[in-house]
Amino acid sequence: MLLEEAFDGPGEARLTNELRADGHVVLELGAFDADRLIGVVVFSRLMIEGPGASFPAVALAPVATAADARRAGVATSLIETAHRQLIEAGERLSVVLGEPEFYSRFGYEVERAEGFSSPWQGPYMQAVAWGDAPEHGQLHYAPAFDRL
Numbered sequence: 001m002l003l004e005e006a007f008d009g010p011g012e013a014r015l016t017n018e019l020r021a022d023g024h025v026v027l028e029l030g031a032f033d034a035d036r037l038i039g040v041v042v043f044s045r046l047m048i049e050g051p052g053a054s055f056p057a058v059a060l061a062p063v064a065t066a067a068d069a070r071r072a073g074v075a076t077s078l079i080e081t082a083h084r085q086l087i088e089a090g091e092r093l094s095v096v097l098g099e100p101e102f103y104s105r106f107g108y109e110v111e112r113a114e115g116f117s118s119p120w121q122g123p124y125m126q127a128v129a130w131g132d133a134p135e136h137g138q139l140h141y142a143p144a145f146d147r148l
C-alpha cells in the first residue's frame with residue numbers, strides 16, 4: 001500500500017515482494033507512526049562481476065515515505081540506520097539509481113559508479129563504498145529487477 005501510493009503504481013511493491021520471495025533482500029527497514037507503516041527502505045543483493053571474480057554488493061531500492069509524513073527525516077533516518085547496519089554486517093559497497101541531489105547526502109557519488117556497467121548506467125547511477133570494493137565491473141541486479 002505504502003509503496004503503491006508512493007510510486008503511483010504497483011511496480012515497486014511487486015519488486016519488493018519478489019525480492020523477498022526470492023530471498024534476495026539483504027536488509028529491509030520500516031518506520032512506524034504508532035502501528036502505521038510510514039516509511040520503508042530495501043537493500044538487495046547485487047553482484048559486481050569483474051575479471052575472474054564476483055563481488056557481493058547491495059542495491060538500495062526502493063525507498064519511500066508516506067506522502068503525509070514526508071520532509072520530516074523519515075527516509076534519512078531509514079537510510080542512515082540501514083547503512084550503519086550494513087557496514088556492521090561487513091557490506092562494502094552500495095549502489096542506487098536516483099536523484100544525486102537526494103542521495104549525495106548519504107555518501108553516494110556518480111563518480112564512484114562510473115566504472116560499472118549496467119542497463120541503468122548514466123547520470124542517476126551512484127555508489128558509495130565503505131571499504132575495499134571494485135571500481136569496475138558488470139552489475140548484476142537481483143532477477144526481480146528484470147521484471148520491473
Ligand SMILES: CC(C)(COP(=O)(O)OP(=O)(O)OC[C@H]1O[C@@H](n2cnc3c(N)ncnc32)[C@H](O)[C@@H]1OP(=O)(O)O)[C@@H](O)C(=O)NCCC(=O)NCCS
Nearest residue numbers: 006063064065070071072073074075076097098099101102
Ligand atoms: C524521496 C522520499 C523517499 C524522501 O522521503 P522523506 O522521508 O520525505 O525524506 P527526508 O525527510 O529524509 O528528506 C530529506 C531531504 O531530501 C530532500 N528530498 C526529498 N526528495 C527529494 C528528491 N526527489 N530530490 C532531491 N531532494 C529530495 C528533502 O527536501 C529533504 O531535504 P531538506 O531536509 O533539506 O528539506 C519521498 O519523497 C518519497 O517516498 N517519494 C516517492 C518515492 C520515491 O521517489 N522514492 C525514491 C526513488 S529514487
